[in-house]
Amino acid sequence: MSVTLKDVAQAARVSVSTASRALTGTGLTSERTQQRLVRIARELGYRPNPIARGLKTGQSRLVALLVHNLTNASFQVMAEVVQARLKALGYQMLLCIGGDDPQQESDTLTTLVDHRIDGLIVVPTGKNGAQLKTLSKDVPIVCLVRRDDATDLETVLADDPQGAYLGTRHLIELGHKRIGLIVGRQDTTSGRERLSGYVRALREAGITRDDALIHAGHFEPETGATFARKLLDLPRPPSAIFVANHEATLGVLRVTAERNIAVPDDLSLLCYEDMPWFEWHRPAISIVDNGARDLANLAVDRLLHRMDARGNSKGNGNDGVREYRVGAKLIQRDSCRQIDGPAPAKPAKSKSSSSKSSAAKSAKV
Amino acid sequence: MSVTLKDVAQAARVSVSTASRALTGTGLTSERTQQRLVRIARELGYRPNPIARGLKTGQSRLVALLVHNLTNASFQVMAEVVQARLKALGYQMLLCIGGDDPQQESDTLTTLVDHRIDGLIVVPTGKNGAQLKTLSKDVPIVCLVRRDDATDLETVLADDPQGAYLGTRHLIELGHKRIGLIVGRQDTTSGRERLSGYVRALREAGITRDDALIHAGHFEPETGATFARKLLDLPRPPSAIFVANHEATLGVLRVTAERNIAVPDDLSLLCYEDMPWFEWHRPAISIVDNGARDLANLAVDRLLHRMDARGNSKGNGNDGVREYRVGAKLIQRDSCRQIDGPAPAKPAKSKSSSSKSSAAKSAKV
DNA sequence: CGATAGACTGCAAACGATTGCAGAAACGCT
DNA sequence: AGCGTTTCTGCAATCGTTTGCAGTCTATCG
Incomplete structure (x- = not known):
């Protein structure tokens, strides 16, 4: 042939x-x-013929990326980045979609190792720690975006505590006192960390935490809508909502539309993770950017490093670092508004400018 | 090991x-x-060990899907569908992103064949016909969404003529006489076909075509914005715009926002291909749905059929059909409005209901 | 001029599976 | 019991590469 x-x-x-x-x-x-x-x-x-070569050398020049879905814009850009980087090095990317389902994740992992992939970047569900740990003996693995607490795998994370803190502080600086939070499941790293960032900003500002303003859970847009309604139905509804969960955004937006709530005039809205249409939306939606592109690039760097180390049998490529954090960034658009507060006009001019400067610099750690 | x-x-x-x-x-x-x-x-x-097995049998249990990007929502769902279907059959999907760039496409194709993929579903750029033709001797190939005119490869297409026709007719039935069209490059099948559907609907309604209302080109959202401005700056601007190009949508939306043009009150907007947020947008955006899910499923069916035929050396799996069409569907939401026309109030009640019935049934061919 | 190191090259055995062919065992039959 | 079938099993080649080892050739040195 x-x-x-x-x-x-x-x-x-x-x-x-x-x-x-x-x-x-x-x-x-x-x-x-x-x-x-x-x-x-x-x-x-x-x-x-890479197959014949692979048989002899035990390598496949295949690297897998396992993500939850492709609807999430962060995963899209990560997939594109990973693919581009790998291609340049002569690797092919195997993109797998695990649906955040432990069973699917487990199956996929098995198939991938069967195929003798040379490396794996995975957004773990967190339920297959044991399996991942075993596999990591055979294949270099880097976790992305989420940590699997049952493993000690090298992990590239968004700086969620910082991101949530930045976002919340921004809203506080705009004068908001009652800030609703819609956040992810508390059994995920990101869910917990974003909550903690929110709490820290509140505490720093001397605002007492009100649990009625906090909703955490696993999301579909629909659930996001439900939580938004609960927040708005409160006797004293929040003046701003921090939607710190990507999937929930659409639901929240629908509720504001349904109820004819003007954003940002009636309600300020700050979201987490960018979507391509956010800046074209009216009003353009302010976000905390988790730096998906940087995350993906760093993950690839680390993976290549490990693959390289393994190839030269220079150990496993551990550099003593278990966890890498990529700085979050506040991107101000038009969905958050200065609150005049009970007190007279804009008393927060200096504060506002400080907010801007804090937003400009990315939170490297 | x-x-x-x-x-x-x-x-x-x-x-x-x-x-x-x-x-x-x-x-x-x-x-x-x-x-x-x-x-x-x-x-x-x-x-x-699939590698060893592959060496002997010449198969890899790898099937590639080559698309332009992952930003386009249609490609997202296609990728998800293809991945799910293949996985169930024990194949792994290789997802490649070609960026609609002939050079990249060509490179990727070479790598894929090197890897001895068992099958390929490709959204062709249209510039590598010769290469595709050659490869198709070695590997079963199915084209998706676009045809490569230089080949006679089996192709699964959206029924773009019908879809564009349905959409345009819908707008006409709502009373629009001047309908702007923003459509893709005319050297792509879909670009040409959507234009032709638009023209046919116009002709049927006895409306003379006005070339000032038609803009075709290769898109970024930015270009979409430019074209939208041109349309709106016309001495007699259109009362409706049919954005028959997925990438352009965001740009058009931005222009309406910039100029404070109320949709649908000042301008009706009909788009092509769904995006997850269209139904949550305010107003929810009406679309012509190209049936991405069905397209992907059909493409997988055809590919499997061919792979099977080749495996049993029952010929190449040709069933005499070169081209499959998947029906388009009109999904009415809130971005299109009945025009009262120069004549008095709603004279088109019956027409409007007929429009609805035509929308309900999908245009199978 | 002969020995010897050094630079190339080829033989053949892997890698882990599949598969044609032939030998071995089991069975039924006369 | 002897023979022919049938049914199972094993040997060995094969897929396209890589790679340890041994052999060949040239050139250099004493």
Whole structure:
């Protein structure tokens, strides 16, 4: 079907081994034959068979990325980044969609290792720690966005405590005192950390935490809508909602539309993680950006580092760091409004500017 | 590193060949040893090495999906569908992102064939026809969404002529006479076909085509914005815009926001292809749905059919059909409004209901 | 000029599976 | 019991590469 190494060797009247060495550049080969073989290989259109090579070397030049879905814009850009980076290095990306379902995750992991992937970047569900731990003996693994607490895998995380803190502080600086929080499940790292950032900002500002303003759970847009309604039905509804859960955003938006609540005039809205349409929306939606692109790039860096280390049997590539944090950034658009508060006009001019400066610098750690 | 067939054979005190036959079910094996081997294999946790198997059989159990990007919601759902279907059959999906760039497409295709993929679903750029044609001798290929005119590859297409026709007719039935069209490049199938559907609806309604209302090109949201401005700056601007190009939608939306143009009161807006947030947007955006889910499913069906045919050397799986069309569907939400026209109040009550019925039934062909 | 190191090259054995072919066992039949 | 079938099993080759080892050739040095 296609040109094999044997064909090239025959055409050049050398043995297969010489051909192999000349083309891979391993071993000693005379300059002359080397060049000749490269030329002949090109003429014949020889392309090495990665399967055969993989059988011998135990590598597949396949790297898998396992994410929950592709609806989440962060996962989209991560997938695009990972694919682009890997391609440049001659790897192919296997993109798998696990649906945040432990069973599916487990199945997929098995298949992937069967296929002898050279590396894996995974957004773990958190329920397959044992399996991941076992696999990590065979394959370099980097966790992304979420930590699996049952493992000690290297993990690239968004700086969620900082992000949530930044967002909440921004709202406080705008004069908001009652800030609703809609946040992810508390059995995920990000869910817990975003809550803690929110709480910290509140505490720093001397605002007492009101649990009626906090809703945490696993999300569909629909659930987001439910929680938004609960918040707005409160005797003293919040003047701002921090939607610190990506999936919930649509639901919240629907509720404001349904009830004819003007954003930001009646209610300020701050969301977490960007979506391509946020800046085109009216009003353009302010967000805390989790830095998806940076996260993906860092994850790839770390994975390559580990793969490299393993290849050279220089240990497992541990650099003593278990956890990398990528700074979050506040992106102000038009969905948050200054509250005049019970007191007279804008008393917070200086504060507001300080908010801006804090927003400008990304929170590197 | 992991359990091989040899290990299983040794444990069972049979030869590798017997073990192979017992576990794959090929060839004759006595009931008893068969069962015994299956049991032992399970006990040892044996998992066949697809690379070794692939070397021998020439198959990889890898199927590639090559799309332009993941930002486009249609591609997202297609990727999810394809992944789910393939996984159920024991295949792994290789998702590649070609950026609608011929060079990238070409490179990716080469890599994929190197990896001995068992099948390929591709959204072609249209510039690599020759290469695709060559590859199709080695690998079953199905084109999706776009046709590559230089090939005679089996292609699964949205019924764009019908979809554009349905959409335009809907607007006409609402009383619009001047309907702007923003549509994709005319060197793509979909671009041409959507234009032709638009033209047909106009002609049927006896409306003369006005080329000032038609803008075609390759899109970024930014270009969409530019075209929208041009339309709105016309001496006699349209009362409705049909954004028959997915990428342009955001730009158009921004322009309406910028200029404080109320949708649908000042301008009706009909878009092509759904996005998850369209129904949560305010106003919810009416669309012509291209049936991405159905498209993906059909493409997988056809690909499997071809792969099967090739496997059994029953020919190449041609069933004499070159082109499959998946019906488009009008989904009415709130972005299109009845025009009272120059004549007095709602004269079009019956028309409006007819429009609804036509919307309800999907346009199967 | 002969020995010897050094630079190349080729042979053949892997890698882990599948598979044609032939030998072995089991069975029925006369 | 002897023979022919049938049913099962094992040997060995194969897929396309890589790679340890041994052999060949050239050049250099004494």
